[in-house]
Amino acid sequence: MADTTRKPTTVSRRDVLKGAAALTSTALLSAPAIVSAQPVTLRYLGTAVNQSKEIAQKVKADLGIVIEYVPVTTDDVSKRIITQPASFDVADAEYFQLRKLIPSGNLIGMDATRIKYAEKITPVFTRGEIAGKKIGDQGTAPKKVYYLEGKNSTKFSPTPTQWITLIPTVYNADTLGIRPDLIKRPIASWSELLNAEFKGKASILNIPSIGIMDAAMVVEAMGKHKYEDKGNMTKPEIDLTMKAMIEAKKAGQFRAFWKDFNESVNLMASGEVVIQSMWSPAVTKVRSMGVPCIYQPLKEGYRAWAAGFGLPKTLTGKKLDAAYDFINWFLSGWAGAFLNRQGYYSAVLETAKAHMEPYEWAYWMEGKPAEKDIKAPDGTLLEKAGTTRDGGSYEARMGGVACWNAVMDENDYMVRKWNEFIAA
Amino acid sequence: MERVHRGLTSRAAAPYWQVAPLAFVFTVFFVLPLVVTVAVSLWRYNEYSMTPALVGDNYAAVFSGCLAELPGLCLTFKTYLSTLKFCLLAWGLTLGLGFAVAYFLAFHVRSVAGQMALFLVCTIPFWTSNVIRMISWVPLLGRNGLVNSVLLAAGVRREPLTWLLFSDFSVVLAFVHLYTMFMIVPIFNSMSRIDRALLEAARDAGASGAQTLWNVVVPLSKPGIVIGSIFVITMVMGDYMTIGVMGGQQIASVGKVIQVQLSYLQFPLAAANAVVLLAAVLMVIAAMTRLVDVRKEL
Numbered sequence: 001m002a003d004t005t006r007k008p009t010t011v012s013r014r015d016v017l018k019g020a021a022a023l024t025s026t027a028l029l030s031a032p033a034i035v036s037a038q039p040v041t042l043r044y045l046g047t048a049v050n051q052s053k054e055i056a057q058k059v060k061a062d063l064g065i066v067i068e069y070v071p072v073t074t075d076d077v078s079k080r081i082i083t084q085p086a087s088f089d090v091a092d093a094e095y096f097q098l099r100k101l102i103p104s105g106n107l108i109g110m111d112a113t114r115i116k117y118a119e120k121i122t123p124v125f126t127r128g129e130i131a132g133k134k135i136g137d138q139g140t141a142p143k144k145v146y147y148l149e150g151k152n153s154t155k156f157s158p159t160p161t162q163w164i165t166l167i168p169t170v171y172n173a174d175t176l177g178i179r180p181d182l183i184k185r186p187i188a189s190w191s192e193l194l195n196a197e198f199k200g201k202a203s204i205l206n207i208p209s210i211g212i213m214d215a216a217m218v219v220e221a222m223g224k225h226k227y228e229d230k231g232n233m234t235k236p237e238i239d240l241t242m243k244a245m246i247e248a249k250k251a252g253q254f255r256a257f258w259k260d261f262n263e264s265v266n267l268m269a270s271g272e273v274v275i276q277s278m279w280s281p282a283v284t285k286v287r288s289m290g291v292p293c294i295y296q297p298l299k300e301g302y303r304a305w306a307a308g309f310g311l312p313k314t315l316t317g318k319k320l321d322a323a324y325d326f327i328n329w330f331l332s333g334w335a336g337a338f339l340n341r342q343g344y345y346s347a348v349l350e351t352a353k354a355h356m357e358p359y360e361w362a363y364w365m366e367g368k369p370a371e372k373d374i375k376a377p378d379g380t381l382l383e384k385a386g387t388t389r390d391g392g393s394y395e396a397r398m399g400g401v402a403c404w405n406a407v408m409d410e411n412d413y414m415v416r417k418w419n420e421f422i423a424a
Numbered sequence: 425m426e427r428v429h430r431g432l433t434s435r436a437a438a439p440y441w442q443v444a445p446l447a448f449v450f451t452v453f454f455v456l457p458l459v460v461t462v463a464v465s466l467w468r469y470n471e472y473s474m475t476p477a478l479v480g481d482n483y484a485a486v487f488s489g490c491l492a493e494l495p496g497l498c499l500t501f502k503t504y505l506s507t508l509k510f511c512l513l514a515w516g517l518t519l520g521l522g523f524a525v526a527y528f529l530a531f532h533v534r535s536v537a538g539q540m541a542l543f544l545v546c547t548i549p550f551w552t553s554n555v556i557r558m559i560s561w562v563p564l565l566g567r568n569g570l571v572n573s574v575l576l577a578a579g580v581r582r583e584p585l586t587w588l589l590f591s592d593f594s595v596v597l598a599f600v601h602l603y604t605m606f607m608i609v610p611i612f613n614s615m616s617r618i619d620r621a622l623l624e625a626a627r628d629a630g631a632s633g634a635q636t637l638w639n640v641v642v643p644l645s646k647p648g649i650v651i652g653s654i655f656v657i658t659m660v661m662g663d664y665m666t667i668g669v670m671g672g673q674q675i676a677s678v679g680k681v682i683q684v685q686l687s688y689l690q691f692p693l694a695a696a697n698a699v700v701l702l703a704a705v706l707m708v709i710a711a712m713t714r715l716v717d718v719r720k721e722l
Contacts, residue, residue, distance in 0.1 A: 259673060
């Protein structure tokens with residue numbers, strides 16, 4: 001319904017010129033006469049993790065839109081958005097990056113009236129709650145950066161507006177991964193990461209802004225300090241967090257640090273490390289190699305992250321319409337079900353549910369024991385019948401979030417201290 | 425008259441045309457980026473934008489605390505010291521190994537075909553990608569790796585050795601594995617130009633094998649040694665991939681610091697670090713070329 005109600009927007013002379021230039025260039029490039037039949041191509045900037053071949057194929061079949069993936073690292077997503085905003089049509093960025101991205105003015109607010117399922121997007125994003133219960137909002141919780149004051153505004157709005165920064169694609173709650181066969185006892189707290197019992201067998205990820213949050217979870221769990229906001233530490237807090245980590249490093253607590261997905265899988269699968277910060281699909285990967293690995297829920301809660309679609313200000317005309325069509329399609333269920341089956345969570349739960357088998361929904365989202373074997377989208381066996389998902393139901397996991405990935409005010413100082421930690 | 429005159433000018437211009445392509449490539453892909461890097465290192469920046477300026481803030485940030493923390497080492501000094509250590513270790517080992525291999529190839533392998541075949545064998549490490557090569561060390565040197573399994577099974581050790589991987593040792597090992605080739609080639613090149621008659625003359629004059637090696641072969645191989653050394657040292661100075669993967673990301677390197685700063689969009693700070701690194705590398709190279717005038721010897 002909302003698709004047809006187009007709000008009149010002010011068009012500057014520059015926009016007209018740009019549009020004209022774009023039109024002439026497309027006219028010049030495309031073959032004559034069949035211009036209208038040309039499928040629209042959307043350049044999709046994001047990390048490879050979210051860029052599945054299956055999704056692109058399905059979009060082509062359903063909408064006739066060609067998705068051209070531009071796979072880069074998380075850091076490069078922000079770099080591209082800030083330095084080359086014309087090099088993509090849809091960006092899949094993380095919410096925590098918005099504090100850097102929005103002030104650059106290169107992303108525009110997305111018109112909620114053109115997003116068919118805008119009202120159905122889980123309240124985790126819109127209100128920061130789940131089943132009516134508030135969830136942890138330390139760090140850059142999506143609700144803090146979800147709305148803009150206006151379409152071209154560079155200010156976040158604390159109250160709902162028509163303009164949305166990012167439409168959520170995937171999100172999840174991260175915790176420590178462990179090797180139960182090598183640890184042989186229950187693990188219940190983040191403080192275990194620095195437990196001397198695992199000396200030389202622990203690891204943490206070497207991405208400063210995320211690593212320091214995991215470190216803060218550990219320091220708080222050890223009772224050394226209670227943070228006001230782990231996602232926005234003061235300089236003394238950064239100092240004391242890094243001091244604890246440097247002491248542990250010098251004492252030989254860590255076997256290695258990891259920077260990408262495969263490194264974390266290698267460390268765990270080879271037994272070099274028995275406890276480390278990890279990402280959910282990495283745990284699945286280790287398990288699919290036949291090595292026992294648990295994504296261990298901890299009593300202090302999870303560190304959550306969320307990614308979503310943003311639109312560059314350069315997008316106009318047919319491409320802009322196609323981008324909205326694609327995003328509406330993404331929320332309409334097929335993609336959501338596809339992502340849920342990989343252990344991520346999708347934005348609109350009810351449409352995803354309609355595209356999943358009841359037993360799949362019960363396993364992935366309700367935390368119930370699997371009635372049948374659980375298979376990955378590509379058909380490989382993930383879990384045998386009878387197993388339950390680590391951390392239980394959607395509500396238990398997302399409800400247990402303690403903090404969100406963030407960019408701190410003292411970012412420069414934090415990066416500097418992290419470099420010192422690596423050099424120590 | 426006129427024709428001759430025109431011919432002369434075009435002949436005078438010819439060398440300029442001939443160097444033009446190289447000069448163009450050199451300017452666009454080397455001089456320009458370098459100028460931009462130096463310029464940006466003097467800019468101001470925040471989370472999402474850079475403003476052209478002419479300030480030394482970024483250099484101050486690179487060396488911040490370096491005076492205050494004395495006699496302790498600040499981040500930059502500590503990082504350079506660690507990089508320098510790897511440089512020396514990698515240089516010494518690749519030189520020793522590279523010299524020996526080149527010597528063998530040049531003086532003991534008689535046929536050119538044999539030399540070529542053995543050269544190809546030396547390139548085997550480069551048949552796979554850098555990352556795969558480094559990751560493959562894990563099953564060999566890891567806690568449950570081949571070396572440790574053998575040691576445990578043979579009863580030599582009760583606990584697996586952990587310093588084999590993710591340590592200074594593994595970093596140096598990877599450097600030697602990767603860069604020895606860059607020593608072998610120039611040294612071999614220098615050695616193959618040595619007039620065999622000189623070796624015979626040395627022998628006739630009563631020099632022992634070691635004396636010939638030290639007084640004839642080594643001095644005449646110097647250009648190769650210096651070129652190989654420049655390769656190895658510049659590569660180790662700027663490396664962060666090998667140190668990252670083999671050091672388990674636990675060892676600092678200048679390259680890594682720059683990479684982290686780039687990923688946090690601190691371009692001017694990263695540029696300042698890059699300029700400092702460049703200066704350091706240039707100083708090392710200047711010192712080395714002092715020892716041998718490479719151009720004269722070639």
